[in-house]
Amino acid sequence: MPKPRGRRPVARIRAQARAAADEVQRRLIAECVCRVIDAEGLEGTTLRRIAAELGCTTGLIAHYFPSKEALLLRALRTAFERLEGALVARGAVRGDLDGQLAAFLDALPFDEEQRVYWRVQAAYRGATAAHPAAASEARRWERAAVEALRAAVARELGLDGADPGVALVTDALEALMDGVGSAAAVDPGRYSRERVDAMVRACARGLLASAR
Secondary structure, eight states, X not given: OOOOTTHHHHHHHHHHHHHHHHHHHHHHHHHHHHHHHHXXXXXXXXXXXXXXXXXXXXXXXXXXXXXXXXXXXXXXXXXXXXXXXXXXXXXXXXXXXXXXHHHHHHHSOOSHHHHHHHHXXXXXXXXXXXXXXXXXXXXXXXXXXXXXXXXXXXXXXTOOTTOXXXXXXXXXXXXXXXXXXXXXXXXXXXXXXXXXXXXXHHHHHHHHHHHO
16 A cells, blocks of 8 residues: 655654754753863863753753764864854955954854853863764864964965965964963953954064065
8 A cells, every 4th residue: 555645744844853952952061061161171070060050861861962072072062163154244254464363362262152252262271181972073173263373374474284384373373363362361350352353463463474
C-alpha cells in the first residue's frame, strides 16, 4: 500500500525544528558555562555548578553534551564567536586596515558582556596543557584573525603578504591589540575607548611609516 503523501516532508520539518531547538539549548548552556568560568575559573566549573546556574539537572546538560570536555570546548567557541561577531558587525570583512582597527575597538572589553568573553579566553590560555582541543581551537581562531589583519596591512603598504615588513607590522599590532584587550578585561578603568583608539592608530601610523 502506498504511503500517504506529505508524511516525509512533515517528518523532515519536525526533525529540523527539533535540531534547531537543540542548538538553541546548547548555545544557552554554553553561554552559561562562560559566565561560570568567569566566576569560578576552569577548575571550579563543574556540571553541578553549571546546573545550579541554569536551574536544571546535570542530566539535562549531559543530554546535550556527551562530556565535560565537549561542553568546555563549546564554551570557548562561544566566546570566540561573540568576539568575531563584533568584528564582522563593524565590517572588518571589507579588508582595509581602517576597518580592521575599527572592528578591533568594537571587540574590546568595554562592557561587562565582552569582558566575560575575554576573561574566558584568558582562562583557557592558562590551562592549554589540560585542554589540548581548546588550545587548538584558540590557535585556529587567532590565526584567522591575524591573517585578516596581515592582508589589510599588505594592502595598505602595497606589498606582498609574505614581505618581512608586513609581518612586523602585523605582529606588532596583533600584540598591542591582544595586550590592551587582556588588560581592559581585568582592569576596566585602565583604558577608555578613546584612549585605545588613539594608541592603536598612532602605533599603526608609526609602524606603517617604518615599513615603507
